[in-house]
Each structure stands twice: as C-alpha cells, then as structure tokens.
Amino acid sequence: MSSPITSWEGASSVFTFADKPGVMALILVVAVAVTVAAIWITVRHEKHSYNSPMTKK
Amino acid sequence: MEQATPTLEELNTLIQMSGTINMEIFYWWCIALMVIIHAGFLSYEIGASRLKNVLTAGVKNILAFAFIVPTFYFFGWFIYNGFANGFTLDMEAAAAALPWSGSMGPNISDNATGIFWGAFALFAATTASIMSGALIERTRMSAFIVLAIILGSGVWILGAAWSWHPTGWLTTQWGFHDVGAAGCVHTIAGFFTLGVVINVGARIGRFNADGSANAIAGHSMPMSVIGLMLVIVGFFGFLGGCIIYNIGGQWTNIYGQPTTLSAFAFNTLMGFAGGLIGAYLTTREPFWMMSGGLIGIVSVAPGLDVYYPPLAYVIGMGVAAAAPLVHKYLVKRQIDDAVGAFAVHGFGGFAGIVISGIFLSGYPNMGEGVPPVNFLGQVGGALVLAVLGFVPGYLISLAMKKAGVLRVPAHAEERGLDLTEVPAEAYPEWALTGASTTYISTETAAPSVISAEAKPV
Numbered sequence: 212m213s214s215p216i217t218s219w220e221g222a223s224s225v226f227t228f229a230d231k232p233g234v235m236a237l238i239l240v241v242a243v244a245v246t247v248a249a250i251w252i253t254v255r256h257e258k259h260s261y262n263s264p265m266t267k268k
Numbered sequence: 269m270e271q272a273t274p275t276l277e278e279l280n281t282l283i284q285m286s287g288t289i290n291m292e293i294f295y296w297w298c299i300a301l302m303v304i305i306h307a308g309f310l311s312y313e314i315g316a317s318r319l320k321n322v323l324t325a326g327v328k329n330i331l332a333f334a335f336i337v338p339t340f341y342f343f344g345w346f347i348y349n350g351f352a353n354g355f356t357l358d359m360e361a362a363a364a365a366l367p368w369s370g371s372m373g374p375n376i377s378d379n380a381t382g383i384f385w386g387a388f389a390l391f392a393a394t395t396a397s398i399m400s401g402a403l404i405e406r407t408r409m410s411a412f413i414v415l416a417i418i419l420g421s422g423v424w425i426l427g428a429a430w431s432w433h434p435t436g437w438l439t440t441q442w443g444f445h446d447v448g449a450a451g452c453v454h455t456i457a458g459f460f461t462l463g464v465v466i467n468v469g470a471r472i473g474r475f476n477a478d479g480s481a482n483a484i485a486g487h488s489m490p491m492s493v494i495g496l497m498l499v500i501v502g503f504f505g506f507l508g509g510c511i512i513y514n515i516g517g518q519w520t521n522i523y524g525q526p527t528t529l530s531a532f533a534f535n536t537l538m539g540f541a542g543g544l545i546g547a548y549l550t551t552r553e554p555f556w557m558m559s560g561g562l563i564g565i566v567s568v569a570p571g572l573d574v575y576y577p578p579l580a581y582v583i584g585m586g587v588a589a590a591a592p593l594v595h596k597y598l599v600k601r602q603i604d605d606a607v608g609a610f611a612v613h614g615f616g617g618f619a620g621i622v623i624s625g626i627f628l629s630g631y632p633n634m635g636e637g638v639p640p641v642n643f644l645g646q647v648g649g650a651l652v653l654a655v656l657g658f659v660p661g662y663l664i665s666l667a668m669k670k671a672g673v674l675r676v677p678a679h680a681e682e683r684g685l686d687l688t689e690v691p692a693e694a695y696p697e698w699a700l701t702g703a704s705t706t707y708i709s710t711e712t713a714a715p716s717v718i719s720a721e722a723k724p725v
Contacts, residue, residue: 219376226373235368239342246338253410254673260688261677 287515288379294513295383301505302390304498306333309397312495313404316486316607320684321405322694328412329400335413336393336420342367344392344421345385351429352436387509388425391453394506396420398457401607403464405484406471406681409689411674415665419460423660427452427653434524438652440638442645445628447521448510448532448569450617451649456657458614461605463662467669470604472681481599484606489555496558500540503565507532507572524634527573535580539568542584550589559612560588566613567620570646571628579627587619614654621650 215230216222228234274282310329317325336344350362364371364381371381396416403412431438432452438444446452475481486492511529512520521527543564547556564584568575575583595611605611625646632640639645668674675681680688 223377224370224373224375226375229370229373232368239367242338243342246335246342249335250410250413253413257408257410257676257689261680263688 284515291513291515292379292383295387295509298505298509299383299386299390301502302387302394302509303502305390305394305502305506306397308495308498308500308502309400310495311498312492313401313607315488315491315493315495316401317404318484318684319487319695319698320686322487322686323690323692324409324685325404327690328404328407328409329397331409331413332396332400332416332420333393335417336396337389339417339421340389340392340425341372341385342421344425345372345388347422348388348425348429348433351426352433354430354437388428391428391449391506391509392420392425394502395424395453395457398454398609398613399461399464402461402605402609403468404606405685406675407468408673408676411665411668414668415464415661418660418664419457423460423657424452424456427456427656430656431649431653432522434522434634438645438649439523439633440635442648443633443639443641444645444649445523445624445631445633445641446570446621446649447523447527448507448565448572450566450569450620451653454566454569454613454617455621455650455653458610458612458617459654459657460661462603462610462614463658463660464665465603465605465610466662467665468675470602471606472678474604475602479602481602493554493558496555496562500558500561500565503562504536507536507565507569510572521573525573525631531574532572534577535568535572535575536565538577538581539564539572539584542581542586543567543588546585546588546590547592549585551592556592556608559608560591563588563591563612563616566616567623569617570621570624574628574631583620583623587616587623590619591615614657618650618654621646621653 213227215228216225219225228238306329310326313325313329314322346362346365346367349365350357350359352358352361363369366372371378372385373382375381396419399416399419400412428436428449430436430452431444431446432449433439436444444451471484473482474484508529510522511527511532512522512524514520518526519528540561541564543560543562544557545560546564547560551557551560564587567587568580568583571580591608591611594615595605595608598605598610625641625643628641628646629643630640665674676685676688686692686694
C-alpha cells in the first residue's frame with residue numbers, strides 16, 4: 212500500500228510512502244541516480260556528436 | 269431556518285485558515301510570474317545567439333531550469349536552512365528541509381514549506397539562468413549543467429543563508445540589509461559567471477591577434493529585447509517572493525522588518541525607469557536599455573523597502589549608465605561575456621549594495637544586539653558575496669578546463685552547435701551551406717547546398 216493514511220481525520224504527511232522510510236529512501240536514491248545519469252548521457256551525446264564525421268566536415 | 273451563531277473560536281479559526289490560504293495563493297502566483305523570467309531568458313539568449321546556435325542556446329536554458337528544481341529539492345533547501353551561521357551546520361534548523369522530512373511533500377497540516385520551497389527553487393533557477401547567457405555558443409552542455417547546479421542549488425543559496433535569512437550571520441553580526449536579493453542572487457551569479465567566462469574563453473572570432481574586438485551580433489535583437497521585457501515582468505513575481513505575508517499582520521521583509529508591497533511598487537518602478545534612461549544615455553540601443561531597466565531594479569533591490577522613490581530613480585539611472593562601460597572594460601581585457609551578464613548582475617548588484625551602505629545607514633535591524641544597517645556592513649557583505657561567487661566559479665571551471673570538459677571542440681563551434689548537437693532545425697526554410705556556417709534561403713539556393721548531409725542528425 213502506498214497510502215500512509217487510512218483516514219483524513221488528523222492526517223498530516225499524506226504523500227505516498229510517507230510512513231515507509233525505506234521505500235522513500237529507495238525512491239530518493241533512484242531520483243538522484245537518474246539525475247546524475249542524465250548528465251552522463253549528455254556527456255556521451257557530446258562525445259559522439261563532436262566525433263561524428265559529419266560534424267568534422 | 270435558524271442559523272447557529274459561530275463562536276469567537278470558530279471565527280478565529282476561519283480567519284486564520286482564510287489568511288493561510290491567501291498566503292499560499294500569493295506565493296503561488298509569485299512562482300508563476302517567476303517562470304516568466306525563464307521565458308524571458310530563453311527568448312533573450314536565443315536572440316543573442318547566431319543562427320547556427322539558436323536551438324542549443326534554448327536547450328541549455330531549458331535544462332538549467334530542469335536540473336535546478338530537483339537538485340534544489342535534494343540539497344538546496346537544506347543548505348538554506350542549515351548554514352545561516354557560516355560553514356557550520358545547524359542540524360536542528362535544517363532537519364525539516366531534508367528530502368525525507370514529512371514537510372517536504374504533500375502535508376495537509378503544513379501550508380508553508382512547499383510554497384516557500386517553490387519560490388526559492390525559482391530564485392535558484394533564475395540565478396543559474398543569469399550565468400547561462402554569458403556562456404552561449406562555445407560551452408559544453410554537460411559542463412553548463414554541472415556549473416548551473418553548483419551555482420543554483422549550492423553557491424547562491426549558501427549566500428542567501430548568510431545574507432538573506434532572518435538569522436544569517438551577515439545580518440546578525442554586520443547589520444547587512446538587502447531585501448531584494450541584490451547580493452545573494454545577482455552579485456553571486458555575476459561574479460560566479462565572471463570566473464567561468466575567464467576560463468571558458470572567448471568565442472572564435474571575437475578578438476583579433478592585436479587584441480581588438482569584433483562584434484558578434486545575435487540573430488535577432490528584437491527577440492532579445494522582448495525577452496528582457498519578459499524578465500522584467502517576471503521580476504515582479506521575484507520581488508513579491510522577497511516579502512513575507514504574515515497572516516493577520518503587516519507584511520515584513522525577510523529580516524522581519526515591517527514593510528509594504530506599496531514600498532516595493534514605488535521603488536521597483538522608479539529604479540526600472542531610471543535604469544532604462546541611464547542605459548539609453550550611454551548606449552542609445554535597445555538591448556542595453558532593457559538590460560539597463562533590469563540593472564535599475566537590481567541596483568535598488570537592497571533598499572526597496574525604505575528608499576525615497578526619486579533616490580531609487582537616480583541610483584538606477586547612475587548604475588545602469590555605468591554598467592555598459594564595465595562591459596566595455598571586460599571586452600578590452602578580452603573577456604567575452606556574450607550578453608553582459610557580469611555588468612548587469614555582478615556589477616549592478618555589487619554597486620547597489622555599496623550605494624545602499626551610504627543611504628540606509630542607521631536603519632534599525634530586528635533582534636537584540638543586532639547592529640543597525642551601516643556602510644561597512646554593506647560593503648563587507650558585498651565583498652563576501654562577490655568572493656563567494658567568484659572563487660567557486662573560477663576554480664571549478666578551471667578544473668573543468670584542465671580536464672578538457674568545459675568547452676566544445678573548435679570544429680564544432682565553427683560548424684555551429686545546432687548542427688552538432690540538436691536533432692532539429694530552428695529555421696527549416698533556411699539551409700546551412702557547410703563549414704562557412706552561412707545560411708541561405710532554400711527558395712533561392714541551388715539544390716546542392718540543401719543536401720541531406722547538411723541537416724542535423
């Protein structure tokens with residue numbers, strides 16, 4: 212169950228997995244990892260582009 | 269049907285909730301207006317780029333926004349809350365800003381954290397965008413993204429914790445006053461940018477062997493000028509976000525001193541107008557006039573809450589008249605800041621804070637033992653923030669330069685970054701003729717120059 216609540220009465224943090232720190236940590240790690248990966252993919256794209264024969268013409 | 273008369277307690281709860289929701293609404297629209305700053309930067313940088321680099325400039329600007337938002341969530345907001353004392357972490361103050369805190373997501377008992385985080389994330393993205401334009405046409409996308417994250421989610425927010433925070437040490441110890449963030453946003457971004465621009469070097473063809481400069485005109489000055497006007501529109505959201513909505517009480521500035529939106533309206537508009545005229549007097553051209561309007565606002569930002577409006581007008585005019593000369597000086601030193609970001613933000617912010625030291629001295633600060641605003645505190649604060657911006661910008665970009673990851677290869681720069689990096693065409697009715705990077709109309713060109721080869725992949 213991703214819901215941390217069973218009733219809205221007296222609820223505060225209502226975001227998904229708010230009551231499951233382990234799952235939150237995992238999602239946070241994934242979010243950081245995909246951000247870093249996006250930068251790495253940009254680096255690879257640049258390397259490929261700058262070495263392309265068409266670019267060097 | 270008889271209606272029950274609400275109790276005093278019920279009425280109080282209603283008023284409180286109404287105020288809370290109004291507060292959220294106010295900052296929500298400040299955030300929306302700040303997004304317009306990015307529409308402005310996008311337009312202005314695209315206009316300032318040559319045809320061969322138009323889309324790359326756009327992608328770079330969009331990515332700055334995209335990477336700042338999550339990284340500001342991951343650690344930027346934590347820095348702001350945890351480092352008001354300098355480099356010593358106050359974990360108690362920062363705990364609620366950790367990305368796994370119950371306040372850092374939908375929470376129906378906390379109407380403030382998300383909306384303030386959102387406003388600060390937009391301040392962060394603005395700070396990174398200030399650097400963006402200066403680096404167009406020769407900086408690697410990946411290097412720019414990394415530098416934007418360091419500036420937008422790290423350096424400026426550390427400066428904000430020191431200088432734009434109720435308990436920031438520059439205020440509590442030196443009496444520093446800068447309600448409109450001329451220091452933590454503009455001075456830091458401008459000096460960080462200067463450090464990077466020095467290392468990234470000039471665009472090919474910008475300077476001759478004898479040191480003289482060649483003008484490299486962007487492909488659309490009207491687009492740049494409209495973009496700058498959009499930035500100005502967005503700044504009303506930015507400055508609205510600099511003021512604290514107190515439920516049931518008077519507005520305060522970020523230091524807790526009472527103020528009004530009216531005060532901000534007087535001085536923002538007078539500074540803006542003064543800046544437009546000041547830059548007109550020294551340049552006569554619209555790009556610098558609109559930049560001058562921005563300089564006018566930046567230069568009066570430290571005292572938006574208390575300046576006599578004609579004084580704001582004169583300050584804006586003077587700083588904006590001088591800024592193009594600062595830019596000229598950089599060009600003379602063969603420093604190629606493509607859009608004058610240092611002159612507008614670095615010089616504009618720094619000069620504005622120093623000038624505020626003359627006119628704001630004596631205004632009391634809040635809190636026991638906190639010194640009043642004073643000239644030395646303002647000058648010292650401006651210097652601290654300039655150094656805080658310049659040193660990391662220079663050192664990190666120097667390391668990137670030495671590692672060969674800062675600048676695009678010369679052949680890619682000459683061919684144009686759109687052709688090299690972006691699988692789309694800015695102006696499809698025009699074709700690139702090859703290494704010369706000249707564009708000609710597809711309607712008049714010989715078929716040979718519109719070969720598939722010349723199209724981006």
